[in-house]
Amino acid sequence: MIRPASEEDLAGVVAGAKGPLSIQGGGTRGFADNAEGERLTTSGITGITLYEPGALTLVARAGTPVEEIRERLARDNQRLPFEPMDHRALLGTTGEPTIGGVVAANISGPRRVMVGAARDYALGLRFVDGRGMVIRNGGRVMKNVTGYDLVKLLSGSYGTLGILTEVSLKVLPKVAASATIVLGGLSDDRAVAAMAAALGSPFEVSGAAHDPGTGETLLRLEGFDESVRYRSERLAELLKTFAPSRMESDADVVAKLWAAIRDVTAFAGKEGDVWRLSVKPSDAPDLVGRSGAKQSLYDWGGGLVWLRCDDGTDLRARLAAFAGHATLIRANAQTRRGLGIFQPEPAPLARISAGLRAQFDPRGILNPGMMG
């Protein structure tokens, strides 16, 4: 495993590479076990380089553990608004999630439905492209339209366009209070409708999930005490027509509920492949019905669906054409290779994506084959 200690080292390694590199942060996604190429980790390039609570900005090197950032932010009563998932329980992996990995894979949790994704909080980054050049884009200010937005392009490119070395993030204050309304016994259809009603209300719902396993539909509200109390009462009233509800307002209980949704712990330790669908929320129940999955979980009001299927199921073939995409999150190496991790793109888009990879990584050495 190559473990450069600095951006400069990394640039040297990439420039001098003789063959493919399999890039990881903390390795918690388990991509390396079936990837070709020499393993390279950014976990040696660490450290928070700037934190200005009054400007809501934090800059950290890519290998910095997410936990270190969480702790630093917490000391000033702030947090990462996009609530990144921890994959370890679901995937049965070890290692330490890094902030570079979070941004490179655009990992967002339940709050994404209200506040946006990791890519929406990435203000700037530095990366090493496939030639070994160090490139900088964006900055550390919240509004910036200077030149093309490579920050968005690189967020979610899984290392195929460049290896991130530093990210600059917008952060937000922690909230004083949070509560969760729990509705019981709704069908998937009705649950998605209830979540749509909640998200379409002015009450600022910051999480909307449904677990068909427990039959519970969860709606989260966050903010100042009085405000959370007021909004949760109004929202419960609005949702009366769907089902009777109970209210959870103990901060620890609420935090645990949503950590479980975020990390899909309901699937942890159970056999089968795990898929992640990104769809138009109202399409979700039908797709889940057609998937033949053993277990499902709805997040983002139905816009994100987790499915646990029999090993080797070709879910994309089973669902046929649908608006959105299916990503294979957990499967053995053979299935991953056979089906591909990412949904194949329509020809003109695939051509553009391949063109971009060829431009940023002309030798095709950065995670080759990962995204097409």
Next chain:
Amino acid sequence: MEMPKPNPEILLKKARIVSRLQEALYDGAVIHDEAETRAYECDALSAYRCPPLCAVLPSSTEEVSAILKICHEEGVPVVPRGSGTSLAGGALPTADAVILGVARLNAVLETDYPNRFIRVQTGRTNLSVTGAVETDGFFYAPDPSSQLACAIAGNIAMNSGGAHCLKYGVTTNNLLGVTMVLMDGTVVEVGGAHMDAGGIDLLGVICGSEGQLGVVTEATLRILPKPEGARPVLIGYDSNEVAGECVSDIIKAGVLPVAIEFMDRPCIEATEAFAHAGYPMCEALLIIEVEGSPAEIDEQLALIKEIARRHNPVELREAQDADEAARIWLGRKSAFGAMGQINDYMCLDGTIPVSALPYVLRRIGEMSREYGLGVGNVFHAGDGNMHPLILYDANKPGDLELCEAFGADILKLCVEVGGCLTGEHGVGIEKRDLMVVQFTPEDLEAQMRVKDVFDPDWLLNPAKVFPLASSATRRAATGVAA
């Protein structure tokens, strides 16, 4: 401002190009008469003008595709245009370019409340997107001050912001998908009603690419439920530093107002004389707006006022009713107009880290004296996006150049303190040559490689964003506009 010399071969074959375009359009129009093309000679950066070869106004994505195919075959540059309100010269034509205006593409294609999106053709104006969903209790969040006129097409190209983006984000954070036509006529669908990209985030780089990657004809936009209400407070201080500290303390306290606007003394004086909003005469004025139910507003404003008082304000005024709220916003909203009463002005748009605010304002004041040109500052203080308005006299020889030099110095200062050249207006031609201040040649090269993929012949929106020297080899290689 240097622009590439028009390609004489294109000028010579104008008649053929016009007739091919006319044949390709069913309902759309081709404007080629010299008197009429003048309507497209500039955008809101009106100091720079150049009538295009011709202008086409298609009425469908298919027509856009047909136009681009022809221009691609003929090797003719194309400048996409929405409403022409760009302040950066983003829609400035060259004499050998076809203006492709999307103004006729203004339909609402789909509204979907359960999934909270609207799909529109991109010639539709920003305000009329909200107009289409407002009676059902929804709105489209990005709200540039030009929202009555500017089109979604331009908003996407410039990744435009607005007064409320502190809470709701800018265009890129509210854009779910686009239909875009590539320079060779290929129509692509990127994104859609779902929330994130399935592969590389192409939508993310299309937004803000200033019309250089493709012509966007349709857009899927996130719409949000309208808040129950909103209320502003006005706070005056006798120093910029203290006002800056107050903003920082409010943000640190965990309140997230929808807007924090900042005006300095020259700006307050000008707007007061113009709009009579009843503003106090002081060094710095903050307008802070929060949203929610009346009780939630009370709760947030109580905290804001408590913080504000700790810094000894010379004025602290909370709107008691809609009328007072309107009066508080009146001055801010007429700030540009008020400065325009005094003289011609140039509006800058750099962003700085909010911690650098007092230093930057002090330096701008010093430079103003050195250059002998007045400047007023209006400012989105929560996110550091400055709008210094430099006053000059367009009729006085040399004044525009002096003003541009002053402007460039301010933008360099923004970069020096860790900020950037433009927060929401875009680079266009205006800041093109300053890009080297913010980016290394490698940084620029990486951006230009993206254009190489989408538009290999470099025909779309020529001479914008990248310094001419940086793009020279690419433009020469394609034989277009040397």
